[in-house]
Amino acid sequence: MTHAPFVLDADNGADLHRIVIVGGGAGGLHLATRLAGTVGRRRVAEIVLVDRYPTHFWKPLLHEAASGHRDPANYHIEYAAQAKRHGFRFVQGALESVDRSACMATIGAVHDEDGAEMLPQRRVRYDSLVLSVGSVTNFFNVPGAALHALPLESVEHAEVFRRRFLAACTRANHGLETAGMRSMPAINISVIGAGATGVELAAALTHAVDQLSVYRFQALDPKRDVRIRLIEGGTRVLPALDERVSARTDAALRRLKVDVVTGASVAEVRADSLVTGSGDALASDITVWAAGVAGPAILNSLDGIALNAANRVIVTDKLQTPGDPRIFAFGDCAACPSATSSGFLPPRAQVAHQQAMYLGKAFAQRLAGKAVAGFAFRDAGTVVSLGKSGATYQTGGVSSRVLIVDGAAASGLYRLLYRKHLFGVSGMRHAVLEGLGQWLGRWSRPAIKLH
Numbered sequence: 001m002t003h004a005p006f007v008l009d010a011d012n013g014a015d016l017h018r019i020v021i022v023g024g025g026a027g028g029l030h031l032a033t034r035l036a037g038t039v040g041r042r043r044v045a046e047i048v049l050v051d052r053y054p055t056h057f058w059k060p061l062l063h064e065a066a067s068g069h070r071d072p073a074n075y076h077i078e079y080a081a082q083a084k085r086h087g088f089r090f091v092q093g094a095l096e097s098v099d100r101s102a103c104m105a106t107i108g109a110v111h112d113e114d115g116a117e118m119l120p121q122r123r124v125r126y127d128s129l130v131l132s133v134g135s136v137t138n139f140f141n142v143p144g145a146a147l148h149a150l151p152l153e154s155v156e157h158a159e160v161f162r163r164r165f166l167a168a169c170t171r172a173n174h175g176l177e178t179a180g181m182r183s184m185p186a187i188n189i190s191v192i193g194a195g196a197t198g199v200e201l202a203a204a205l206t207h208a209v210d211q212l213s214v215y216r217f218q219a220l221d222p223k224r225d226v227r228i229r230l231i232e233g234g235t236r237v238l239p240a241l242d243e244r245v246s247a248r249t250d251a252a253l254r255r256l257k258v259d260v261v262t263g264a265s266v267a268e269v270r271a272d273s274l275v276t277g278s279g280d281a282l283a284s285d286i287t288v289w290a291a292g293v294a295g296p297a298i299l300n301s302l303d304g305i306a307l308n309a310a311n312r313v314i315v316t317d318k319l320q321t322p323g324d325p326r327i328f329a330f331g332d333c334a335a336c337p338s339a340t341s342s343g344f345l346p347p348r349a350q351v352a353h354q355q356a357m358y359l360g361k362a363f364a365q366r367l368a369g370k371a372v373a374g375f376a377f378r379d380a381g382t383v384v385s386l387g388k389s390g391a392t393y394q395t396g397g398v399s400s401r402v403l404i405v406d407g408a409a410a411s412g413l414y415r416l417l418y419r420k421h422l423f424g425v426s427g428m429r430h431a432v433l434e435g436l437g438q439w440l441g442r443w444s445r446p447a448i449k450l451h
């Protein structure tokens, strides 16, 4: 016998406007926290946050989790704890569908590790629905890519990469110790896409190999035995940034002995190699795909919601879907028109953060019956980390007026980004305490995760 899905508090008893936010990432968690502290606290609205996972992890730290420089366990925020502390409601489960005529979102069942159901499928009524489900890797239908290349979208992906990387180092080290294995190099790692994610991962990996060879794999010569290749289809690394930033970053990567290959598209990914557009086969034991993102597949199934070519929800400058003003979308999953170009704003944490701030204010105004202005993005610049080798910061604005800062000042700026996020979602006291705990932990543990 099948049961109709359970409806979560169809009536909240107080006739409150219910804002359901789906996706508690860089933007969604910030918005839920902010709304809970304003319209939620004033009992004007009820705030519900839905996420498929029980914890939040700030995605820009993923490359450091993949390289082993940060243990994700120390950087999670538990949604339930955040909800209790700030006064919103958390519902765990993945969005499955939206019934726009009934204003109901269907949230999928949640299963335990053995596959047994913990929570059934549920329906959540909304007055306003905010989609902030982020993005997924875009493999651009390159043969073999989805099967053999690893994406870097979640902590699970970072962990899969890290374990494969450690296993490859363990095997190579053992081979070098016992059989004097000298196949040159012993490990080939390919990172496809030299945007910020690819560059940051490649740089972090060079430092990781250095540190692992000190702590655990003494037979491994980081420069001789491990090849880290960064492959970019465009003519330069960081193609979205100023040419001077690209040139400096390229030089810094080469100093780190990253094999930078530009102007090379990847035509096929195999289990142990890559084939370039010109037919060259390159050995690759571990391949990471960092060449682009698209909106998650769930967005395709939302009836009447228009998407752009990258599967992102098309929104107005008020971040509403043109066909249904009760549905909003922001962050990576939204195609928000750019005021300075004919395209859309890029999928970046900075955009998601500013849009969360904007929506927090806009909901308060809307619920108070006030007029709401459109969202205006202010580019605060881009900082790209090269791990222990520093960072590069490019100010926002038009290219000819760009200011470039690198070295310690840019590294400091990069570290501040996460602190700013933590401060925004946890408040000053918690952010300082958490920051202190993380800092102390880093002093008492090896600089890299060794298992």
Ligand SMILES: Cc1cc2nc3c(=O)[nH]c(=O)nc-3n(C[C@H](O)[C@H](O)[C@H](O)COP(=O)(O)OP(=O)(O)OC[C@H]3O[C@@H](n4cnc5c(N)ncnc54)[C@H](O)[C@@H]3O)c2cc1C
Residues within 6 Å of the ligand: 022, 023, 024, 025, 026, 027, 028, 050, 051, 052, 053, 056, 058, 059, 060, 061, 062, 063, 093, 094, 095, 096, 132, 133, 134, 135, 152, 153, 196, 197, 296, 298, 330, 331, 332, 333, 347, 348, 349, 350, 351, 352, 383
């Ligand atoms: C390795 C890496 C490094 C990066 N570095 C930078 C950087 O230095 N600077 C920068 O500006 N940007 C950076 N980015 C991009 C940045 O992380 C994203 O732009 C930002 O996280 C987008 O925020 P968001 O809230 O839109 O989505 P996300 O932060 O991705 O959050 C989406 C949330 O939705 C949830 N979700 C997804 N599907 C469902 C579903 N069906 N139902 C329920 N919940 C769902 C997810 O669990 C997640 O919690 C980086 C990204 C990566 C991967």
